[in-house]
Structures are given as C-alpha cells and as structure tokens.
Amino acid sequence: MGVAERKERHREDLKNEILQAAKSLFTEKGFEATSIRAIAEKIEYSPATIYLYYKDKNEIVHALHRDGFRLLVSHFEVLNTVSHPFERLKAMGRAYIQFAVQNPDVYKLLFIMEEPLKHVANCFEEWDEGDRAFDILRKTIIECQAEGYFKKMDNTLLAFTIWSTMHGLCTLKSSGHLGHVGVARANQWNLDELTAMAYETFVAMLERMKT
Amino acid sequence: MGVAERKERHREDLKNEILQAAKSLFTEKGFEATSIRAIAEKIEYSPATIYLYYKDKNEIVHALHRDGFRLLVSHFEVLNTVSHPFERLKAMGRAYIQFAVQNPDVYKLLFIMEEPLKHVANCFEEWDEGDRAFDILRKTIIECQAEGYFKKMDNTLLAFTIWSTMHGLCTLKSSGHLGHVGVARANQWNLDELTAMAYETFVAMLERMKT
DNA sequence: ATAAAAAATAAACACTGTTTAGTTTATTTC
DNA sequence: GAAATAAACTAAACAGTGTTTATTTTTTAT
Structure with missing residues (x-):
C-alpha cells in the first residue's frame, strides 16, 4: 500500500515539523511565552490542527523531553574515551555544566519542570532515558571505587549527592540566584x-575521598 | 490626624489581607494555578481592587518573596545556640532541607522562580535578606576553618558549593526527579x-575535610 | 462524476492578567 | 444638614491563553 505509506510518512513529517517549531520557539522565547497559536503560525497551520497530531501541549513538551534526554546521553557517551574513571567523572561534571549552560531550556525541560515527568509516570515505560543517564554516573563511581576512591560509600547515594551538587550549581547559576x-x-x-571555581572546589573534595 | 491614621491602617490591613489570601492560595493550589480573580474572591473584593494595592501580580509575588526570606533567616537564627561550628553547619543543612520540605511553595518562591529576583534587581536595595542568609553560611564555614576544617579553601566558593548541594537535593527531591x-x-x-541519606553522604565528605 | 473519508479550519468556550470608565461610598466644606 | 470633593470600589472590556466543536475544504475510492 504505497498510498497509505506516503500518507503515514506525511503525518510523521508534520508531527515532527510541529515538534521542531515548538523546540525553536521554546528556546527562543522560553516555555511560558510560547503558545499553541505561535507554533501553529510558524508551521503555517491553524491552531486546531496541532491537536490532530498531539493530544495537548503537555504531549509536545513530553516529546521534547524525550529528545532532550537523548541529547544529554549522547553528550555523555563521548566521555567513554576517557579511560581513567576519576578523570572521566570530572569530565562528566564539566560536560553536565556545559550542557546546562548551552541548552538552558532543554535543561529546564529535563530537570526542573514537573509536567513532563508526570507524563512519564502515567506511561508504563520506566523512564529509560533518565535511568540510563543516572547509570552512567553510577558505573563511573563504581569504577572509581575499584581505584581506591569513595571506599565504603554507597554508590547510589554518592551518585545522588554528586548529581545534586551539579544540579544545584547549574540551576542557581542560570536562575540568577547566584548572581544576586x-x-x-x-x-x-x-x-x-x-x-567553574565552585565546581573545582567540589572536585577537590571528591579528590580527597581516596583510600 | 486620627482619621488619616485609621485609613492608612485600614489600607495596610487590606494590603496584608490580599497577601495572606495569595499566600494561602499559592500554598494550596500552587503558583500557576492561582489567579488574581481567585485572590479577589477569597477576600470578597473585585479583581480590580487588587490593583489598587499592588501594581501587578509580580508585586504580590515579590512581597511574599520578602516574607519567605525572613522566615528562612528566622529558621536559621535558632541555630546560633549550637556552639561548635561544624555541628552548627550540619544542623544548618538539616534545617535547610526541613524548610524546603515543609514549605515547598515558599522555597520555590525563594530559590527557583526568577520573577521575584528580577524585582529585586530593579529596586536599588541590595537584596539584604539573601545576603544575610548567605553570610550566615559563610561565617559558619570561617569558624569551621578556625577549627581545622576546610583549610586553604575559599570560604565563598565553599559556601556556594554547599548551598548548591543542598539546593540540588531539595529541588530534585520535591520536583519528583529523584523519585523517578x-x-x-x-x-x-x-x-x-x-x-536524608544523601545528605549524610555529603556530610561524611565534609567531615573528611579536616586538617 | 459521485460518494466516502480524511484533513484542516473558523469560531466558540472558559479561562488568564490587566486597564478603563463609571459607580458607589466616605469625607470635607459651606 | 446639603452640596462638593475625594477616595474606594467595581463592571465591563481588551488581548491573550489552551482547548473543543461544528463546519468546510481537500483527498481518496468507487
């Protein structure tokens, strides 16, 4: 059925077009300032058409949430080339900050907004993307432990702690609270x-956690 | 002028009534879900009346922002009774988490939302409340240094780092990201x-920073 | 060409923050 | 006490939001 296929492809195209328009408007104007009407205008369709492809605005946000996580994970995958685990851990921290600074709206989508997460909770899928990102951190910590770092510390708890510090640094910076x-x-x-200096301070603390 | 005084007092009363109504609705329904109309209905005035006492919604948010900071600082002032600085530092961390958990909307107002901060930036006042809270942390760190902790570390940078970790823990927890x-x-x-366990992990790291 | 199905939309609904013009209430002056 | 002034309050509107419904246009199949 070549016809049905073509139609399906066109459907997917338009669905993606909506997503890209939303993404560009979100990063340009911010989330709150982007309306369905603005997205519709950008793709030159009527607002109601959006609702033929996405249930509501949250579904668009959720789709971008998934894309954003894939982007983050791909950012981290590069670090597999760093063989020494503690060096890799340090590089991960820098990469995390860099990601948050370069993609503030994506970061907001991934780690600050609550709506996209609710959507994950409703689906039965187990939030693979998030778990994978967290496991990358946890595995690196375990590898560090094999080298004498973080002895007798629970890797999961340490992963939470490190993540918290990174998240805190990024959010306090980009929200402007640090600057005030x-x-x-x-x-x-x-x-x-x-x-950067606060991060180095934290790294210095981690460095002391050897043997 | 007894009459003018009484009127002024009434004005202040109503202004405060608006604030309390806003506060209770904010904590009950959340920020995004509370409208000026809802506040007006709660105090049994018309929506337009609100604007006779506050320039706009942000000014209400800003007023609550100031109140919230005073509440936080008062939470910390109790800790002056803890004489040993490192014990005090640990207690501050627990108090911070407790405050964030018990007053999630106030916390959001103080450390997550950007609007109230913009308002601070517009005024010429130097954000006394925030500085004072930060100084409490910094001074405790300096006292810890006198006891052999955190040698050769910059107290301001360490304060930022510790604050970031606490902020990260609190926000990742209450946003639901940690739970997912x-x-x-x-x-x-x-x-x-x-x-709590992640916090203890962090405290264990700080504890190693002696001599 | 015509009937059926799919896609797109115009217009409305119920909201939002905010403004303007007008009304009601209280105070002052005569 | 009655008239003029000032203060307090509000009804109604404006421009915007997300979303839904009924209608029209376009595409497909007979």
Missing part, C-alpha cells in the same frame, strides 16, 4: 568563572 | 530517607 548574592558581585568573578 | 530514577524505587528507601 552580594559577595559574588563584590569580587571580580563573573558567573561562569564562579560556577 | 529506577534505582531509587528499586530499593526500599522512601524519598525522605533517600534525601
């Missing part, structure tokens, strides 16, 4: 430097 | 336990 603390403005540091 | 990681559900841990 007086002592931060008083020194000559800019925000990126400050974040 | 497979390994977290696999173990018997509940979210509060998990957060």
Whole structure:
C-alpha cells in the first residue's frame, strides 16, 4: 500500500515539523511565552490542527523531553574515551555544566519542570532515558571505587549527592540566584568563572575521598 | 490626624489581607494555578481592587518573596545556640532541607522562580535578606576553618558549593526527579530517607575535610 | 462524476492578567 | 444638614491563553 505509506510518512513529517517549531520557539522565547497559536503560525497551520497530531501541549513538551534526554546521553557517551574513571567523572561534571549552560531550556525541560515527568509516570515505560543517564554516573563511581576512591560509600547515594551538587550549581547559576548574592558581585568573578571555581572546589573534595 | 491614621491602617490591613489570601492560595493550589480573580474572591473584593494595592501580580509575588526570606533567616537564627561550628553547619543543612520540605511553595518562591529576583534587581536595595542568609553560611564555614576544617579553601566558593548541594537535593527531591530514577524505587528507601541519606553522604565528605 | 473519508479550519468556550470608565461610598466644606 | 470633593470600589472590556466543536475544504475510492 504505497498510498497509505506516503500518507503515514506525511503525518510523521508534520508531527515532527510541529515538534521542531515548538523546540525553536521554546528556546527562543522560553516555555511560558510560547503558545499553541505561535507554533501553529510558524508551521503555517491553524491552531486546531496541532491537536490532530498531539493530544495537548503537555504531549509536545513530553516529546521534547524525550529528545532532550537523548541529547544529554549522547553528550555523555563521548566521555567513554576517557579511560581513567576519576578523570572521566570530572569530565562528566564539566560536560553536565556545559550542557546546562548551552541548552538552558532543554535543561529546564529535563530537570526542573514537573509536567513532563508526570507524563512519564502515567506511561508504563520506566523512564529509560533518565535511568540510563543516572547509570552512567553510577558505573563511573563504581569504577572509581575499584581505584581506591569513595571506599565504603554507597554508590547510589554518592551518585545522588554528586548529581545534586551539579544540579544545584547549574540551576542557581542560570536562575540568577547566584548572581544576586552580594559577595559574588563584590569580587571580580563573573558567573561562569564562579560556577567553574565552585565546581573545582567540589572536585577537590571528591579528590580527597581516596583510600 | 486620627482619621488619616485609621485609613492608612485600614489600607495596610487590606494590603496584608490580599497577601495572606495569595499566600494561602499559592500554598494550596500552587503558583500557576492561582489567579488574581481567585485572590479577589477569597477576600470578597473585585479583581480590580487588587490593583489598587499592588501594581501587578509580580508585586504580590515579590512581597511574599520578602516574607519567605525572613522566615528562612528566622529558621536559621535558632541555630546560633549550637556552639561548635561544624555541628552548627550540619544542623544548618538539616534545617535547610526541613524548610524546603515543609514549605515547598515558599522555597520555590525563594530559590527557583526568577520573577521575584528580577524585582529585586530593579529596586536599588541590595537584596539584604539573601545576603544575610548567605553570610550566615559563610561565617559558619570561617569558624569551621578556625577549627581545622576546610583549610586553604575559599570560604565563598565553599559556601556556594554547599548551598548548591543542598539546593540540588531539595529541588530534585520535591520536583519528583529523584523519585523517578529506577534505582531509587528499586530499593526500599522512601524519598525522605533517600534525601536524608544523601545528605549524610555529603556530610561524611565534609567531615573528611579536616586538617 | 459521485460518494466516502480524511484533513484542516473558523469560531466558540472558559479561562488568564490587566486597564478603563463609571459607580458607589466616605469625607470635607459651606 | 446639603452640596462638593475625594477616595474606594467595581463592571465591563481588551488581548491573550489552551482547548473543543461544528463546519468546510481537500483527498481518496468507487
């Protein structure tokens, strides 16, 4: 059935077109400032057409959530080339910050907004993407332990702790809260430097966790 | 002028009534889900009346932001009774988590939302509340350094790092992201336990930073 | 060419924050 | 006490939001 196939392909095309339009508008204007009508206008369809391809706005957000996670995981996969586990761990931290800074809206989608997560909870799928990203961190920690780091510490708990620190650094930086603390403005540091230095401080702490 | 005074007092009363109605609705329904109309209905005035007392919705949010910070600082002031600085530091961490868990909407107001911060930036005031909270942490760190902890580490950078970890723990927990990681559900841990244990893991790291 | 099916839309609904013009209430002046 | 002034309040509207329904246009199959 060549005809049905072509139609199906066209359907998928339009579905993807909606997604790309939404993505570009989200990163351009932010989430709250992007309306269904604006997405419709960008792809030159009527607003109601969007609803033929996506149940509601949350479904669009959820689709971008999945894409975003794939992007993050692919960012981390490059680090497999770093053979020494602790060096890899450090590189992962830097990569995480870099990802958050370069893709603030994607980051918001992945780790701050609650709606896309609710959608995951409703589906029976086990949030593979998130688990995979977390497992990358956990495995690296376990490898570090084989080298004498983090002895007698639970790898899962340490993974949560490290993730929390990274997440805290990224969110406090990009939300502007870090920048509004007086002592931060008083020194000559800019925000990126400050974040990098705080990360190095944390790395220094991790480094002491050997033997 | 007794009359003018009484009127002024009434004005302040209504202004405060609006604030309390907003606060209760915010904590009850969340920020996004509370409208000016809902606030107006709660105090039994017309929506337009709100605008006679507050410039816009952001000004209400900002007023609650200030209140929230005072609440947080008062939470911390109790800890002055803890004489040993490192014990005090540990207690501060627990108090911080407790505050975030018990007042999730206030926490969101203080450390996640960007709008109230913008308002602070527009005013010339130097965000005293935030600076004071941060200074409490910094001073405790400096006292710890006098006891042999965190030698040769910059107290401001360490303060940022610790704050980031606490903020990360609190936000990942209450946003639900922590709970959606497979390994977290696999173990018997509940979210509060998990957060507490992750905090203890972090404390264990800090504890090693002596001499 | 005509009937059936699919795709797209115009228009409405129930909301939102906010503004404007008008009404009601309270105070002051005569 | 009655009239003029000032303050407080509100009804109604505006422009926007996500979403739904009924209708029209376009495509496909007979």
